[in-house]
Amino acid sequence: MLRRSRNSGQTFSSRLRRIFDLTFLSVTLVVALGLLALLTAFVLVLINAAHLTLARYGISLLGNPRWAPSSNHFGLLPFVDGTLITAAIALLIAVPLSLGIAIFLSELAPRWISEPLGYLVELLAAVPSVIFGLWGIFVLVPFMRTSIDPALASANASVDSTLHVSIPLFTGPIEGSGVFTAGVILAIMIIPTISAISREALRAVPQPQREGALGLGATHWESTRISVLSYARIGIIAAIILGLGRAVGETMAVTMVIGNSDFIPTSLFSQGQTIASLIANEFLSTYASPLAASAFLEAALVLLLITLAINIGARLLVWRLVKSTGGGGIE
Amino acid sequence: MKLDRDGRRRIFNWVVSGLCFLCVVVALVPLGSLLYTAFLNGSHILSISFLISPENPVGICVPGNCSAGGIGPAIYATIVVVGIAALISIPVGVLSGIYLSEYGRGRLGRVISFFTDVMTGTPSIVVGLFAFAVFVYIDRAHAFSALDGSVALAIIMVPTVTRTTEEGLRLVPNSLREGAYALGIPRYRAVLQIVLSTGRSIIITGAVLAVMRASGEVAPLLVTTLFSPQGFTGLGSPAGLLGPVIFFYATGASPLLVRAAWGASLLLILAMLGISLAARIALRNRFK
Numbered sequence: 001m002l003r004r005s006r007n008s009g010q011t012f013s014s015r016l017r018r019i020f021d022l023t024f025l026s027v028t029l030v031v032a033l034g035l036l037a038l039l040t041a042f043v044l045v046l047i048n049a050a051h052l053t054l055a056r057y058g059i060s061l062l063g064n065p066r067w068a069p070s071s072n073h074f075g076l077l078p079f080v081d082g083t084l085i086t087a088a089i090a091l092l093i094a095v096p097l098s099l100g101i102a103i104f105l106s107e108l109a110p111r112w113i114s115e116p117l118g119y120l121v122e123l124l125a126a127v128p129s130v131i132f133g134l135w136g137i138f139v140l141v142p143f144m145r146t147s148i149d150p151a152l153a154s155a156n157a158s159v160d161s162t163l164h165v166s167i168p169l170f171t172g173p174i175e176g177s178g179v180f181t182a183g184v185i186l187a188i189m190i191i192p193t194i195s196a197i198s199r200e201a202l203r204a205v206p207q208p209q210r211e212g213a214l215g216l217g218a219t220h221w222e223s224t225r226i227s228v229l230s231y232a233r234i235g236i237i238a239a240i241i242l243g244l245g246r247a248v249g250e251t252m253a254v255t256m257v258i259g260n261s262d263f264i265p266t267s268l269f270s271q272g273q274t275i276a277s278l279i280a281n282e283f284l285s286t287y288a289s290p291l292a293a294s295a296f297l298e299a300a301l302v303l304l305l306i307t308l309a310i311n312i313g314a315r316l317l318v319w320r321l322v323k324s325t326g327g328g329g330i331e
Numbered sequence: 332m333k334l335d336r337d338g339r340r341r342i343f344n345w346v347v348s349g350l351c352f353l354c355v356v357v358a359l360v361p362l363g364s365l366l367y368t369a370f371l372n373g374s375h376i377l378s379i380s381f382l383i384s385p386e387n388p389v390g391i392c393v394p395g396n397c398s399a400g401g402i403g404p405a406i407y408a409t410i411v412v413v414g415i416a417a418l419i420s421i422p423v424g425v426l427s428g429i430y431l432s433e434y435g436r437g438r439l440g441r442v443i444s445f446f447t448d449v450m451t452g453t454p455s456i457v458v459g460l461f462a463f464a465v466f467v468y469i470d471r472a473h474a475f476s477a478l479d480g481s482v483a484l485a486i487i488m489v490p491t492v493t494r495t496t497e498e499g500l501r502l503v504p505n506s507l508r509e510g511a512y513a514l515g516i517p518r519y520r521a522v523l524q525i526v527l528s529t530g531r532s533i534i535i536t537g538a539v540l541a542v543m544r545a546s547g548e549v550a551p552l553l554v555t556t557l558f559s560p561q562g563f564t565g566l567g568s569p570a571g572l573l574g575p576v577i578f579f580y581a582t583g584a585s586p587l588l589v590r591a592a593w594g595a596s597l598l599l600i601l602a603m604l605g606i607s608l609a610a611r612i613a614l615r616n617r618f619k
Binding site: 010011017020021023024025027028029031032033034035036038039041042045046048049096097098099100101103104105108110117119120121122123124126127128130131132133134135137138139140191195202219220221222242245246248249250251252256276279280283284296297300303304307308310311312314315319 | 340342343344347348350351352353354355357358359361362365366368369372391423426427430431432433435440442443444445447448449450452453455456457458460461464465467468486489490493506517518519522523528542544547548549550553554557564574577581582592593596599600603604607
């Protein structure tokens, strides 16, 4: 490109220069369009690669509870369940914490505190998933087994006995690994996502909004609750949805602590499997059978469509937000 | 003690502030524990010989030679495979980022930019299976190969590089472009020589962070490069990168393997800390 540009400088031909300009524009345009093509190719290639099971079972696999590739049973229900349950646990833990973090860092803390703390929270997002998994195996799983899980189990038992019900949440044998622990590790991993985007949403709230409430005699928290949080609501919802997207697709850390059982979890202490961890764990041992490989690709297709829907929804909200607040410094 | 209404409100304000601060502390405990454990378990194994010597994939002590082996081959494989991914993804990402920032201000640009954002949310294991499906279709014998992994990692890196390039170039003041046009410099040269070099630091930072993230990836590699204790043995054959070393050795039977996994983790963590700190300093000096 540079060599060509020098030539054009020597010729001084405006036509040549126009051709170079157009060439450069079209090269960048083609590459950028390539990104759209790539995303389309994702869906098409996965559909094509999963055509065996798609043709034979369609989407009924999603409702089928039996996964036994050796006898051609490819039910994905246990993994859909595992994915939904772990993601729900992760959101239940991560959303309140992330909102607290976002409010503290953007509304309550002075800048010299919020800067370094914000940086540390962001560091969580930079740790590779597999290292969370390693830490999970050697620190989190034993900790859950000895401290958290027994406490939750006895709490569950006492609620059961006082109310004469049986709540199937924290029951069954305590292994340390399992669906609940996977949810906890996911929560840790999506906190930076949710808190960072919520912070952006809070930061986008115009300053007069706060000053108005403070001027009327509100405390800092009251001004945050009344005039900031309601204003930033859409951005916070988008942040939560993006966190959900990350939780659903997260693979390695979950794979290393969820216990990898192919059955529908019967309680939160059960070992289980998410769609992503299923692929990570079992793809290698079974891909040689065309039908099994196709089932894995169908699982991947399902995961792709779920995350696409989640991300498109969240990004639409973010974009609406950017538009409604005047787009910040962009454009 | 009876408080008036304002007193209660003030106390409630402090309680909520305290709770919010507690949220930050709770979130940072796992980070602290993770860093502490990694340093505790990894620091005594991380040495020059660990970084260069070949792996000891069985993790068994032979009398007279009881070392955990090293991660030299894995580091080499990571450099090669991630390097190829960077060679593919950085030019692609920078070019599309240039389009989005310099030309694509209309509807098409917004659509591309939107879906690039959406792509960053695609699970990496799905990208891995996509690359696998493509490679199986092309050449079944080399379905699992280093090149396959490079392509998967490149696809994961492209959206990040694209968006950071776009954002970086948008920060370049318009007056620079207008000045260039006023001097009669063609647009493509203005972009390549003036806009690009002004936004360089952000683009480089984005690319380095993308490379860093790719170096710690595992999920897409499990279905593309597979694993090989020999590290990199050719573009057409399986390769063993750093991330998979941690995964496979973490659950290894021998404590030697687990030690090697911690050593590899600490190496990645140190690189991550160093790079994110450097990125922060680089960007602050430039734009704050």
